[in-house]
Amino acid sequence: MNVPAAWYLVLAAVLFGIGAYGLLTRRSAIIMFMCVELMLNAVNLTFVTFARTLSDIGGQASVFFVMVVAAAEVTVGLGIVVAVFRRRHSTSVDELTEMKG
């Protein structure tokens, strides 16, 4: 018998927390993108766990689409990082203050 779904759900929650903490505290835009990937993977793990527990393939299909969106997000996001770096020679999010209200 496989380990209970609760173990995987707690693991996913911990992974999500680590990613969220990194997103809130790190300054480099690239590291922040990596933390977003961590959070997305935590959610994917939750989806797969529920798909296994409820015997529903829809959870795995959702993970498939999350992966596609994550790939698109990384492509555009890193493109923005490159464009910003060309102008500012920095990837620190603290220095992007033009839109300060």
Place this chain on the structure above:
Amino acid sequence: MSATAYALPSIVVFVTAALLIVVGALGVLAVRNPVHAALSLILTLFGVAVAFIAQSADFLAAVQVIVYAGAIVVIFLFVIMFLGIGRSRHDHVEPLVGQRPLAALGVAVTVGGLIALLASSHWVTGATSVSGSPLAKGTGNVRQLGTAVFTTYLYAFEATAALLVIAVVGAVVLARRERVTEEAE
């Protein structure tokens, strides 16, 4: 419900995956060099792939390794090396006072509340699907997932095609913009 009720191999697999995931994730946070952070990210992504296989999501595990650990991390490394970023110079300064404790507190409350909420009720509720079981014997995981994606989720699948094209075009435009404006001037 004691842990001994579960088969030892599945426990070993879970612990291995959990160690890979947590160590890799903490590595992304702790390491100062972005290249090392990307390598730690690979560790986490592999751990998630192990967890996928343990839960009979074979196709997703393969996609996880190929697309995430392969393509996406390579994009990260390309950008890091293209920009020539060595050690990040900004993380030891702290312009926002108390940002780290507040972030830790917020994350602890969120994760703790989430786990408490789950533990105080049934972990998984809802009706078990009668249509497609990922654990069904005889039909492979890939066949099941393919059937679901190309029937139930066909419109979403077509939309992802448009999304990917838009993302590629957007990335090219973002990367080219400076050269275009120079030529215009």
